[in-house]
Each structure stands twice: as C-alpha cells, then as structure tokens.
Amino acid sequence: MTTQTVDTGWLHGRLGTLMLWALLIATESAGQLFTKVAGNQLGQMDFTWQWLADVARNPGILAAIASYLGAFFVWMLILRRSSLSLAFPLSSLVFVAVLLGSWLGLGEHISLLHWVGVVVIVAGIVLLAEGEES
Incomplete structure (x- = not known):
C-alpha cells in the first residue's frame, strides 16, 4: 500500500509538514497540561451532579477539549501525507513535550531516569526516520 500525498495548499511541502508536526505536538501537549491543572483544581472525583457541573464549567477542561x-x-492532515508506520512513532514526541511542560510550567521534578527515557525516545525516532529514508 502506498501513501498518497495530498495537496492542501500552503501546508503542502516539507515546511508545511514541519508546521503541522509542531502544531500537533503543541496542541496534544497543551491538552495534557490543561487536564492536569484542571484535575488539581477540581479535587476529588466523586461524580456527583455538582462535580460534573464544575467539570463542564472548568476553563482548564474546556481548553483541554479544544486542544484535543x-x-x-491536525493529526488527520498529517496522516493524509505520511505513512502511519512513521507518523505514529513520531507522535511520541508528545511525551517529551509533556515532560518538558510539566517540568518548566508546573514545577514537577523530573528524575534522571525520565531524562534517559527522553533520550531513548528521541533516538528511536531518529532511527525510524533514517529507516524511512532508506
């Protein structure tokens, strides 16, 4: 099965693809960070009507939904121009971005083992990308 390239105007080409990837990583990461902040604000999940109303009105939850x-x-646009076998592993950059966002934005401690994991993820992506070009 071959991957079809679809001309989507200004998004067509290498720069457009890079912009889509940056946007995907940003929106997915933002969704995770918004969910974390909102979860901390909402407290215990007791699933009462009041709690559900609080969830529905929470700006962090609404921002997370918009981000997702x-x-x-954006993911649909990426999949129209990329093979799933490369695109899905590349999406693991979201893990790296969320880790950085939780460290820089939320002040969470990131252990040495987590940083090693980041290196492994990035190395895996580089290997996959090299294999795709061969």
Whole structure:
C-alpha cells in the first residue's frame, strides 16, 4: 500500500509538514497540561451532579477539549501525507513535550531516569526516520 500525498495548499511541502508536526505536538501537549491543572483544581472525583457541573464549567477542561479537538484535525492532515508506520512513532514526541511542560510550567521534578527515557525516545525516532529514508 502506498501513501498518497495530498495537496492542501500552503501546508503542502516539507515546511508545511514541519508546521503541522509542531502544531500537533503543541496542541496534544497543551491538552495534557490543561487536564492536569484542571484535575488539581477540581479535587476529588466523586461524580456527583455538582462535580460534573464544575467539570463542564472548568476553563482548564474546556481548553483541554479544544486542544484535543484541534490535535485531532491536525493529526488527520498529517496522516493524509505520511505513512502511519512513521507518523505514529513520531507522535511520541508528545511525551517529551509533556515532560518538558510539566517540568518548566508546573514545577514537577523530573528524575534522571525520565531524562534517559527522553533520550531513548528521541533516538528511536531518529532511527525510524533514517529507516524511512532508506
């Protein structure tokens, strides 16, 4: 099965693809960080009507939903121009971005083992990308 390249106007080409990837990583990471902040604000999950109403009105939850929705549409554009066997592993860069966001934005401690994991993820992506070009 071959991957079809779809001309989507200004997004067509290498620069457009890089911009889509940056947008995907940003929106998915933002969704995770918004969810974390909102979860901390909402407290115990007791699933009462009041709690559900608080969830529905929480700006962090609404921002997370908007982020995930945006990420979905960007992901669809990426999949139209990339093979899934490369695109899905590349999406693991979201793990790296969330780790950086939780460290820089939320002040979470990141252990040495986590940093080693980042190196392994990035090395794996480099290997996959090299294999794709061969």
